[in-house]
Amino acid sequence: MALLLALLSGVAAVASGVVDVPISGAKFESVIPEAPGAKTTTIAPFRLDVALVSNADFARFVRAHPEWRRGSVAPLLADGGYLQHWASVSEPGKAVARKPVTQVSWFAASAYCEARGARLPRWHEWEMAAAASDTVPDARSDPAWRQRILEWYSTSARGVLPDAGASMANYYGVRDLHGVAWEWVLDVGSMMVSNDSREQGDPDLKRFCGTGALSLEQKDNYALMMRIAMLSSMKASYTSSSMGFRCATDVGARP
Amino acid sequence: MKALLISVLLLTGQGAWAQSSASAPAPSLYDLHERLVDQDGASVGLDVYRGHRVLVTMFYSSCQATCPLIIDTLRAVERKLDAPQRDGLRVLLISFDPERDTPKALREVAESRHIDTRRWKLIHADEAAVRRIAAALDIQYRRLPSGEFNHATVISALGTGGQMVERSAVLGHADEALLRALGNP
Numbered sequence: 001m002a003l004l005l006a007l008l009s010g011v012a013a014v015a016s017g018v019v020d021v022p023i024s025g026a027k028f029e030s031v032i033p034e035a036p037g038a039k040t041t042t043i044a045p046f047r048l049d050v051a052l053v054s055n056a057d058f059a060r061f062v063r064a065h066p067e068w069r070r071g072s073v074a075p076l077l078a079d080g081g082y083l084q085h086w087a088s089v090s091e092p093g094k095a096v097a098r099k100p101v102t103q104v105s106w107f108a109a110s111a112y113c114e115a116r117g118a119r120l121p122r123w124h125e126w127e128m129a130a131a132a133s134d135t136v137p138d139a140r141s142d143p144a145w146r147q148r149i150l151e152w153y154s155t156s157a158r159g160v161l162p163d164a165g166a167s168m169a170n171y172y173g174v175r176d177l178h179g180v181a182w183e184w185v186l187d188v189g190s191m192m193v194s195n196d197s198r199e200q201g202d203p204d205l206k207r208f209c210g211t212g213a214l215s216l217e218q219k220d221n222y223a224l225m226m227r228i229a230m231l232s233s234m235k236a237s238y239t240s241s242s243m244g245f246r247c248a249t250d251v252g253a254r255p
Numbered sequence: 256m257k258a259l260l261i262s263v264l265l266l267t268g269q270g271a272w273a274q275s276s277a278s279a280p281a282p283s284l285y286d287l288h289e290r291l292v293d294q295d296g297a298s299v300g301l302d303v304y305r306g307h308r309v310l311v312t313m314f315y316s317s318c319q320a321t322c323p324l325i326i327d328t329l330r331a332v333e334r335k336l337d338a339p340q341r342d343g344l345r346v347l348l349i350s351f352d353p354e355r356d357t358p359k360a361l362r363e364v365a366e367s368r369h370i371d372t373r374r375w376k377l378i379h380a381d382e383a384a385v386r387r388i389a390a391a392l393d394i395q396y397r398r399l400p401s402g403e404f405n406h407a408t409v410i411s412a413l414g415t416g417g418q419m420v421e422r423s424a425v426l427g428h429a430d431e432a433l434l435r436a437l438g439n440p
Binding site: 034035038074075076077106107110114119186187188190191235236237 | 279282283284286287383386387389390391393394395396397398399400401
C-alpha cells in the first residue's frame, strides 16, 4: 500500500508541474538524415519534458492567455476542432484534466511552450529520446522492443488516453513517448522536404522544392514511419484528438 | 506514403478535424502577429500592406537557382495586371535565412534586382517568426547543415484584409489562378 501511494504521488508530481530531464548531445542515426548522404545528425544537449502536457496544464495557459481560448483563436492558428473536448472555453472538466491535452494546433502548442520559455522538441530530439527503452539509449535494433511499440498501434484507438506521465519512464526518465498520443514537433514543416531537391533535373516546380519527396532511412521501422506519415499530414492549424505535445529547452549554445 | 497514412488514420481512428467548408472566409495571414524588419531597417508587421492586395512568398537571397526566378515570376504576374490593379498591388518577399539575409543584405538584393521598394518589401524575420510564417503559408522548408534551404516555392495572394485567397506553386510565368484572385474585387 505504501508503495502504491508512493507511485501515485510520483505520477501526480509529473502531471502537475513542469518536470523535465537533461539529455546529452549525441551523434544520432535518424530515419530522416539532415543532409544528403549524412549518416548521423548532431544533436545538441537539450532538456525534454518527462510527460505530455495535460489538459489541466493547458487550461492554466489558456486562462493566462485568453486569446488562446476556444472560440477566440483565429482560424489561421487553429481549426474548428480546437479544444472541442473541453467542458467550457477555459475548463477541460474533471474527466480529462490529467489526460494529455489533444485537439491543439501546432501554433497553440508552440505558444504554450514559448509562454514557458521553452519550445517544441525538434524531430531529431524527439526521435533520439524515443529510441530509448527503459534500459538502453538506443533500443531500435531490439526486435522485442520494436514489437512492444508496434502493439500500441493496434490497440490505442480503442482505449481512452492514459493520464499524462502515467506510462513507464525510459532510459532518460522520459514517459509517454510511445503508446499514448502523437506529438507535435517544432520542425513539422520540414518533414516533407527531400534532402536534396536540387538533384531533380527538370526546370519545373519539383526541381526547386521537392515537397513530397521525403527521403527516409530504416524503412522497416514501421512505428516511426507511421508517426512521420501522421505528422506530415498535419498542417499547423490542424487539430486531432490523438495529437498532443510536450516542450523542450536548449542547454547552452548549439554546436 | 499515402497507403501508410490511410493505415495510420484507420489505426488511430482519428483524422484531422474536417476543414471548414468552401463558403467559410479564408483565414487571414494578419492574425499572425510578428515583428519583422524590412530592407530599410524599418520595423513592420505582416500586415504592413493592409488595405492592398498582396502577393507574399518566401525565399533566401543566397539561393542561386530559385530566387531570381521567384522575383521574375512575381514580375510576370504584375505585367499581366492592368495598370490600376498593378498600382494597387503590393509584394512581400520574406527570407527563410535570418543569419545571412540581414536588412542590409536584402537592401542589396533590392538594388541589384531594381526592385521598387515603394511597392515591394524584402523582409527579415528571426528563426521563430520564419517558422510560424512558413507554417501559416503552408510552405515546407528545411535548413541544411550547409546553411542552404530546401523549400517549397509558393506564392500566395492575399485579399485586402490578409485573407489567403489563392496560392500557386507555378514558377516562370504568371499563374492564371493568381491573376483571377487579384483581379476580382
